[in-house]
Structure formats: structure tokens, C-alpha cells
Amino acid sequence: MNNVIAADIGGTQFRVGLFDEDGRQLLVSEGVTVRSGGREWMLEQIFELSNSLKAKSDYPVRACGISFGGPVDFINQKATSLASPGWSGFPLSAWVNEKLGLPCLMDNDANAGALGEFRFGAGRGTSSLVYVTLSTGVGGGLIIDGKIFRGKDNLAGEIGHLPVSDSGVVCACGAHGCLETVCSGSAIARTGQEWALRRPDAVARMVELSGGSVEKITAKAIVQAAAEGDLPAAGIIRESGRWLAKALISVIRILNPDKIVLGGGVAQAGKLLLDPVQEALEELRSPAIHSTTEVVFAELGINSPLYGAVALALEAR
């Protein structure tokens, strides 16, 4: 019997945990990412938490897996994030190997999420799945024939940048009409803020849940207001769900995977999101094409990438 260490390094939060070889969680520590601390600060957290977990483990710790919240050059096991300067080109797995004496594998959080759900969550028993993470942005990871499929340029699964709208909204990526511009935490928050300008009466509860400021309406507050029965908030989530369905139809037509697994913070809206997705899929479906691809929520909730890191650790040599 051996244990493994799994880390989920995100832009806002991070988690480091001890798991057994069957993916059972033994201990998990989490913290808020101090962005100003940059790479060095984060490496220190990983180093200390990992050593502490190693010391507490009843069995030898034999490997480490990492879900990284940014682009990863998997072949060379390097972070390639340009958004946070310190990480660009950093060989994180080699660093773990050297500092912690553990073999290590890392991947980006979308692929890790797909792997986590495939091995330990909603994707158990499937051979292909598409994991869609609905967070501040929208990402995706593909499992095909039981393995992560990365594509030619490590860009497979860019669900967030599927063109779904003919309107001119410019995406963070520079293209127009991407799913991310109409169905993501940012898009939901922006829609709430736009509502506030036109219909201040309608956003009262959303504003209240966001701490009182119209400019600070968050996606989280909108999801919460919708869950309480606030109709305008539910309408915003509904609209996002319908756009998501449009993207999922393309996923189904191209890949017809066993399952599409929805994860990330926005997926916490649950039925309020899934009902309009299913409704729009039904409207868009073809009577002659009987796809049985299921659309389900991540079973591991926001921990899909962390469990993916466990799966990566189990593959690390």
C-alpha cells in the first residue's frame, strides 16, 4: 500500500491533499492564492504542505500529481502560463522531483478535471467523455478511449472558444461570439451588471447578495439569488444554459462521447442551469440522429481537478 500527494493550483485557491491508491481522500489542506507572492510563494506552500502530509502519512508516499490552473506543456512538464509571469516555462514536475524526491506529473486543470471525473467521478465506466468547466472562464478536457486527447497544439477541448453567437461580443481570446462570452462566471456577472443599469428594481436581491454594490454583482450571487427563486437571476442562468446547449450540440455532433460532464463554479447552479440546457438540446436535436450522449454534472464538484491530480500521481514514474 502506498499513498500519493495531489495538488490543485488555481489562480484564487489552491489545495494539497494526501490520497490512497484507490483515490480515497485522507487529508486535504487548502488556502487562498496570494497572487502577489508569485511563483516562489506558491512553491513554498506546496513544499511545506507536501512535507507535512508526507510526515502524517501512514504509508510511503510514492508520487505527486498536479492540476495547474493555466496552460501546460505536458510533454515537457512545464507550465506555460503567460498570465502569471513567474510560471512561464517553469518545469514544475522536475522541481517536485528534486525538492520532494517524488516522481510527478502535471496537467492543466481542464484535463485534470476530465481525468478526475473519468477515474473517480461521473465518468467511471465510460470510455469517452468531455469535461466542461464553467468557471470565471470556460474550459474543457477530452477523454477518448480512456486517455486524455490533447490535439496538435495542446488545444483540444477549447469548448469555451466555440463560436456560438453571431453577435459582436469580443472574447478575452480576441475572437467573437465565443461560448465564454455568454456562458461563464464573467459573462453571468456582466449580464447582471447590465440588467442593473436597465432595470435596477430587478437586481435588488443580486445586489444585496453581492455586498450592496451594483458594480460588484458576482456570478456566485446571481446563482444564489436564482436558487432562492429570484426570477431575473434565474433568467440570466437560463440564458447561459441555452447558449451552453448550442456549444454542446457541436460537441455531440463531432464526438458523440459517452458523457458530457459539467463542472466548475457555475455548475453549482444545478437544475437551474441543466433544465434549460436539456430543453434547448431537445429543441436543437435532429429527429434522424439519435445520440444518447448524456449531459451530467461533475460528481466531484469543484474537486474534479484535484482528483485528476491523484490520477496523474498514480501514472507518475
Add this chain to the structure above:
Amino acid sequence: MNNVIAADIGGTQFRVGLFDEDGRQLLVSEGVTVRSGGREWMLEQIFELSNSLKAKSDYPVRACGISFGGPVDFINQKATSLASPGWSGFPLSAWVNEKLGLPCLMDNDANAGALGEFRFGAGRGTSSLVYVTLSTGVGGGLIIDGKIFRGKDNLAGEIGHLPVSDSGVVCACGAHGCLETVCSGSAIARTGQEWALRRPDAVARMVELSGGSVEKITAKAIVQAAAEGDLPAAGIIRESGRWLAKALISVIRILNPDKIVLGGGVAQAGKLLLDPVQEALEELRSPAIHSTTEVVFAELGINSPLYGAVALALEAR
């Protein structure tokens, strides 16, 4: 040294050929499909042509591969075409095995086309490709990690039914706005016929090449007129190419394959089609997502599925 027999059974034409193990074509017979003859007539052609090729072969013929122009249940090696009644549920490979004494594998023409290009055409040296056949309808086949990927319901690669248009045109599949409604032989012919009603002067050359009748304007005539420099015809091809690009962006975002290979009759338009595709891909591309997926034409032209049948024969046991 052994040879194999490959057959491409289509709704309008069929081909049966003798190939060596390296995929070199030795002899090919082709004919026009007599639809009224149904399944029995076609089986007779396959039987006689195959026997004749076996007799002419200098080396033992060890297997047969078939590209079938309709849906195929690959696991059970049965045609499942509902369009031509006699074929539905027919175990064609078992029939070949029994009648010709050869192990046989068959697949639908889109998958066979993908396999043909992968093994012997534009896809040599790649590990993933998407083959798009632009014919009367639009189909597609996926190669992922060197293998055909079929999806949960044998529906992976339904590129023709990617929703690309918000307009209400109803597709043969019953859904709305499918690629097939705006970029296919039928769509191109229909657009020519629509032009004829509004602007009879503009379609003069297309009508001439179609045998003089406005109602009979064909996609082939439009492609030919465009190739001669007829501007309205080139405009119709251009418009189809731009719609195609919209679908290909989704393919690139989801799969980021090594190559997208365009085959089928409409691809014979060559540069007239590919230029607007590349132009629209450039307009739609994201400055932040550097995909290097190439869009190229099938190297085997209309014979991609026949060469796929060769690849199937080489796998038949």
C-alpha cells in the same frame, strides 16, 4: 506477398478493385449503381467482379474490405441503411466470407474515407485527422491516435449536422441550420436554382452546363462554371466555403487535429472553395489560440473511401 480486394459501394456508383499489401492499385472495375436492382443486384456485381479479380491476381487474395455508402453497425458488421430497404441489417462481411471465402471488414464511407487518407493519402504521418466528405450531403470521419473514433452511437464525425446557421432552413435530418443545408452538393444546386428565379441572366452558363434546364442546375455544373471564371457560380462556391469554415472552427476548437482533409465531389472545386475557407478561418481565428491544424484536400480524390476499404481489408482477420 498477398493481394486484397476493396469495394466502394455507393448510391450512384460502385467500384471493386485489386490492391497489393502496400495499397498499390492493380486493377479497378467501376459501374453505375442500378438502384432498382436493390441489394441482390449489387451483391451479384460484387461477387462476379471479386471472383474475376481473384482469377486475375498474380498472388493469393487474402481479404476483402468494403466502404459502404450508408450507416454501418461496425461491431456486428451489418449495414443499417434505412434509405435502401434491402440492406437494412444485412451482414455484408459474413456474406463475403461465405461466398468469396475471404475475411472481410466494412465501414461506412465517411470512416473509410478517413482511413484511406490516413493510411495512403493526405493524412500519412499524422496521428489525428478529420475527414470531411462534401458530396450530395456532408459526412465526416475521425481518426484519433491512429484509429477510427466512432462515438457512443456510431455518430462521431457528423460534421454535416453541425449547426452553423441561425436561419430556419430545415435539414434532411430534421434539425435546423446544419452545415449540410448550406455547404453540400444539394445546397449548392439549390442555391443555383434560387439564383435562377431572381437573376436568370446570372445563371446562363450554369444552366448551359446543366443541359439547358433551370430546374436541373447541378452542383457539378456550378463548380465547372466557377472554374471557367463564371462570377455568380464562383460566388455560390465562395459562400459555401465560408459556411464550411464556420463548422471547421468548431472542429478545430474541439479536436485541434493534425489535419482536416476535405474530400468528395464538391472538393473538386479546389482553390475556389479552399480560398474562401482559409479567408473565413483567418477572420474567425482567435489571436490568443494558435492552432496549427492544417486544412487540405484529399490526396486520393474521390477514391479515399476505396483506399479506406484497402486499409480495412488489411485489418480483416
